[in-house]
Amino acid sequence: MAPHLDEADNQLVAGIRLVLAISALLVAIVDHTGPNKANSFELIILSCYAAACALACAGRLEWARGKLMHRVDVAACAAMAAAGDDADVFALVFLFFAIVVASLRFGLEEGARITLGGVVLYSAAVILTHGGSVPARLFLLAAILLAFGRAIAQLGERQLRAVRRQALLAELNHVANPRFGIDRTMSMAMERTRAFFEAGTCIVILEEQDTGRTSMRAVREGSAAVAPMEDIDAGLARALLPEPRAHALLYARASCHWPRAAAVSQSHAGVGAWAAHDEAPLRELADLLQARSFISAPLVFGRCRGRIYLTGGARDFGRGDALFLARIAARELAAIDRIDVLDRIATDAAALERKKIALDLHDTAIQSYIGLQLGLAALCRQAEPSNPLAGELDKLSAMAAEVVVELRDYARRTRAGPGADEPMCMSALRRQAAHAQAAYGVDVRIESEGRIEFGDRLTAEVLQIVREGISNVCRHTKARRAVVSLCCGNDRLRIEISNEHGGKPPAPFRPASITERALALGGSAFVHEGRFNDTIVCVEIPL
Structure with missing residues (x-):
């Protein structure tokens, strides 16, 4: 199970550990000057331990946030038990503190490991201080320590599991962008x-x-x-x-x-x-x-x-x-x-909108061009073969017929939507490129790699990003050529909008609108220089 680590909790644990260490050190100093003198070795151990606790509390060191410190607590407990006497309860206080910290932050497994290791080290230290003999109450004390340690570890596991469950429920509420x-x-x-x-x-x-x-x-x-x-x-x-x-x-x-x-x-x-x-x-x-x-x-x-x-x-x-x-x-x-x-x-609304556009296109543009085609055909039949305008009229009639075919094909693809001959995203991008060519004289080439098919909402976002990129090229640069490249693979969509700059790169800039849209989709946007004297605006969106 993953540990539950929080900066505020780290500081609280470090502060409690420092207070316990200083308290134990003060008591040992008082005992050392009183009638029941403690072992000087215990003073040295507590002094070093208190210094380590102060360093961990003040320095916010990385090693103090993991499992090392509560294992140091167990080692300090064993050292104090070996250097002190039977009446010294601070060794047991530090052992219980280590068990509580390990259980609440790392769960049952680490809590049980610290309990077992601490009891073994404490028992060995007590036996060492008694010259190899086993005190009568050591087994009872060890059994009590194991029982309490196991209970604390189970409570810590339950608390940690509750925290992780709450975190999972929060993640599931924001599991993915609906787009x-x-x-x-x-x-x-x-x-x-x-x-x-x-x-x-x-x-x-x-x-x-x-x-x-x-x-x-x-x-x-x-x-x-x-x-x-x-x-x-x-x-x-x-x-x-x-x-x-x-x-x-x-x-x-x-x-x-x-x-x-x-x-x-x-x-x-x-x-x-x-x-x-x-x-x-x-x-x-x-x-x-x-x-x-x-x-x-x-x-x-x-x-x-x-x-x-x-x-x-x-x-x-x-x-x-x-x-x-x-x-x-x-x-x-x-x-x-x-x-x-x-x-x-959203998909149904987009389908209805496509159907409405197709019907409007049929009732307005297509019918008008059909009327024009019929009028031109009538003029061609009335013109004599010797008429010098006969050839031009035939060309106009053929052009009108081709336009009618193209408009009908466009209306069919618009009505069909996803699953048509070409993905709607690519069709819309080509129309944007044609508009840039007609309005600004900029030749925009559309390239794609991978399967370029998205839902309606993501398609709308992608088209808006590309539209803004093409608009920036047309209005803010002198480029006459640009390339829009879409690459879909490795669970990521990469959009690159590049334009030539003639060897004079522009000042560093950040496309604010495009960047905001990319961030809203969980992605990122950045600008870099290409290998062929071109500026590339790159947008990456996770899929």
Whole structure:
């Protein structure tokens, strides 16, 4: 489990450690001058330890924030026990302090390690001070230390797990920019859930209530950032959606640590008592998932019903894990459905707008050109072959016919939208380039690499970035040529807008509007010089 480290907590722990060290040093000094003189070696140990604590508290050193300091606390505890006497309780105070710090900041494993190591070192130090004999109450004291240390470590693990769960819920609320669409948003949420549970695979199964169509999305460690939904057959769907659908499931195969298989479920996810589940179907399901253990919770996603699975990886799952997964599925993942709804609304609105533009184009420009074409054809039929304008009229008639064909093709592609012969993003970019050529006389070349297809909202952002880049070239430079390059690969979109500068590079600048748009998309923008006397504005957007 990842440690819980905070600068304020670091300073608080360092301050408490320094106060304890100074207190122990003062008591040792008083004892040294009184009737019960302490060992001078203990004064030296406490003086060095107090100096180290003061240095860690004042200097905010990196090594003081990790596991080293509470391990130094254990070593200091053993040294004080070896140098002091039985009445010296400061050794036990430092041992308990080290156990508490290790447990609250690093969890059960580190807390148990410090408890066991501290008890062993303390017992060895006490035995050393008694000339090799074992005091009668040492075993009782060691048992009490182990019991309390284990309890503190478990409490620390619970506290650390609660902090990590809150952090995961906060991350899932801001899991991805909605502009990137539902696939990326859901894939990222599944990956963060998988990483939190240290699972091998996170799988989402969704069945459409209206059509019965079932699809699956799977995220594994090291897989691509976007995991697409894939249709599965009815047999696999029945196996992955066992009855009862509303139960949270926990299955663990028998092992040396778990002598018998556990197949349990809850009456409803998040509420009700756990009850034994029929082991055979869950064992078959575990074999299908190729997992030794798994947890599962029901998932409602719009009109779809299904399940989310986490297969065992680095550790086995418990009932608390299954309940927390049910909470994630019921509240956090279900909230992603709102992004899906907004995405579909935006897509439908864009489709309706494209249809409206296509109809307007047909009713205005195309019909007008058809009328012009018919008028020119009538003039051509009336003109005699000997008429000197006959050839020009034929050319005009042919040009009008070509324009009508081009306009009809453009209207068809506009109505079709995504899935047409050329992606709409590229078509729009070519129109922007044509406008720059007509209005400013700047020749803009459009280049692309990879699959240039995005959702409607991201396409709108990309077009706006390119439009502003081309506008900057046309209005603020003397360049007559420019290149817009789009490269999509490695889960990243790279946009480069370059223009010639004739060997005289411009003063350093920062395109404010383009940079702000890139940052809003989770990306970045920067300007650099190319190899061919050109200036390049580069925008990188994660996908």
